[in-house]
């Protein structure tokens with residue numbers, strides 16, 4: 001197969017390309033990535049000379065590039081997005097442009113050339129849960145609460161609409177919080193690991209009682225592979241972590257323990273506006289239909305992630321320079337109580 005991967009220089013996209021080329025050695029991957037702050041070609045530097053891999057620097061809103069690349073592929077796996085909730089609180093415009101317009105541009109091209117289209121989405125489109133609510137599943141009504149999740153919900157609706165209206169061969173996955181190698185250090189796990197390694201404090205929003213479900217990125221990549229190979233066209237699949245629901249405070253304490261630090265590193269800061277309380281995923285459908293289930297426990301996944309970050313201090317230093325510093329100041333200065 002010839003795959004067109006969008007956003008392949010980001011966290012999940014780069015893990016997916018690595019996963020795909022090692023499990024499907026005869027396939028070819030074209031990676032269309034605009035190289036925003038979150039896109040780093042260094043994430044796939046070891047494939048630079050590999051004839052099976054090609055990076056095209058370009059925007060998914062650019063119809064000429066998108067139509068040109070679509071012509072030459074069998075399937076699209078669409079990761080490209082603005083992905084960080086806090087940035088969407090500061091300014092939603094890039095989220096609307098990339099997540100909605102960019103997705104529609106890709107769908108137009110997939111419609112033109114009748115290509116298979118897998119859309120990578122999030123559990124945040126379902127809104128949030130109370131402590132004892134049952135987990136999200138494929139029938140949970142959409143109720144996004146942040147500008148980020150509103151833009152992802154809009155993109156999901158367009159994907160479904162292009163299936164119903166134009167017969168594009170789509171599938172969608174809605175998954176929980178990913179973590180693992182190459183995750184950009186603005187999200188909780190990599191920010192806290194790198195701050196702790198640097199001897200800094202970790203900013204826990206509010207009281208840290210919010211709950212997230214953590215999915216190790218390789219499990220997620222394997223889930224997308226199953227959907228591409230075995231998923232039913234027009235269907236949505238929810239993918240979640242292995243017994244990995246935990247409060248932010250408990251997760252922070254786990255990271256502190258695994259890194260041999262102490263709890264004086266915790267700094268409670270002003271809460272995220274509209275902070276979703278809890279996410280939880282029921283992945284029964286993926287297990288029954290695809291035989292997929294997550295394999296990596298939270299403790300094992302965190303250990304592997306910590307080891308990766310310890311071995312990639314230069315990568316972290318480069319990520320945490322330049323634009324990152326401006327974002328960090330803007331996001332956290334207003335929050336510290």
Ligand code: NAD
Nearest residue numbers: 007009010011012034035036038039059060080081083178
């Ligand atoms: P990321 O922010 O690490 O990477 C996004 C990538 O998209 C970057 O390489 C960036 O350069 C590229 N990109 C952004 N705008 C672009 C544009 N206009 N044209 C082309 N490329 C562009 O994101 P991620 O965490 O790897 O997430 C990938 C996908 O998975 C996203 O769609 C996100 O909504 C979804 N998702 C992420 C998580 C998570 O926990 N990270 C969980 C559920 C779903």
Ligand code: DAU
Nearest residue numbers: 083084085122123124176177186187188203204205210248
């Ligand atoms: O659920 C899937 C989603 O998970 C994805 O769609 C998003 O792309 C991804 O960013 C992630 O969203 P979250 O907002 O849940 O992830 P984040 O790592 O930003 O935050 C996790 C939790 O930790 C959340 O409750 C907010 C809290 N938090 C986060 C940061 C960055 C803190 O307490 N302090 C922080 O500094």
